[in-house]
Amino acid sequence: MKEKFIEIFNESIRYFDIGNEDAENKVYLQGNLHSNEVTAFLVLLKLIKILEKHPLESTFIRIVPCCNPTGFKGLIYGDSGRTSFPNRLDWNRIFNIKKINTKTLEFKLADSLLKLSQDFQTLVDVHTPEYGIEHIYVESLDKRLITFDDLIHIISDLITEDSFEDSNNFNNPKCKAVTLELPSLEINTNSKIDYWSKRVFNELVAIDKNTPLSTPINVNHGSIVNLYSSIDGAYKVFSEVSGEFKKNDVILSIYDIEGNIELIKAPFNCRCICFRKNLIAIKGSWVVRILKV
Secondary structure, eight states: OEEEEEEETTEEEEEEEESOTTOSEEEEEEEOSSTTOHHHHHHHHHHHHHHHHSOOSSEEEEEESOSOHHHHHHHHTTOOSSBOTTTOOBTTSOOOGGGSOTTSHHHHHHHHHHHHTTTOSEEEEEEOOSEEOOEEEESOGGGSOSSOTTSEEEEOSSOOSSSHHHHHHHHOTTSEEEEEEOOOSSOOOHHHHHHHHHHHHHHHHHHHTTOOOOSSOOOOEEOEEEEEOSSOEEEEESSOTTOEEOTTOEEEEEEOTTSOEEEEEOSSSEEEEEEOGGGEEOTTSEEEEEEEO
């Protein structure tokens, strides 16, 4: 195992190369791109410890536990962790680098991460939803992971170059780039971090053994839809996260300080994936993400 660093302005991206670079399989994992999503950071640190004790024979692995150290330090000092500063771009919408000013932090970060992940067959960008359940974004079901068929799979309707996952799939059709969203409904207990690090390790073992995808495909999948608020306010929901709703059922109600109430209804039969964090609705922003079922 080799610990390495890439310098970006005044910060260093720390990453770990594990195994033989000439191995048959190559897997890249990164976390903490949105720096407020610290579960990914902790899970990947634990995964490194597991791989130290249980190395794989035929797989070269690169792990970047915190791929956005600038964003992480900003979080420590009170920033949201989701957008860059001062330009306020979503940290996971900076990867179409042809659109980004080459002198900016956003360009340097995106360019560095794309180079770090270059030539890998499997790429896993680990995130957490704002307040939601575990799920996976994939380009198609034939590009899914091997051991995560129990999770909801969200199929990308439009592949662009803006996100890390989409940029890699767009520019290298032979690779398998996915976004793994870990649950955010509970605090990061030791058991939670152990569970998800072992789940990811089991995926690496399956890749190492060249395990085929399961057939026939038995995966709960669909496309994601954002529902938006037209007022600012506090909201309450009518189901737990992952609850199922029929068309026109009320999913949540929003109350502003002037006495207005807005009901957010299901536009079709759906299942909730995640809600806006802190039970606050912001006018013009999404307040709940649903899966069409």
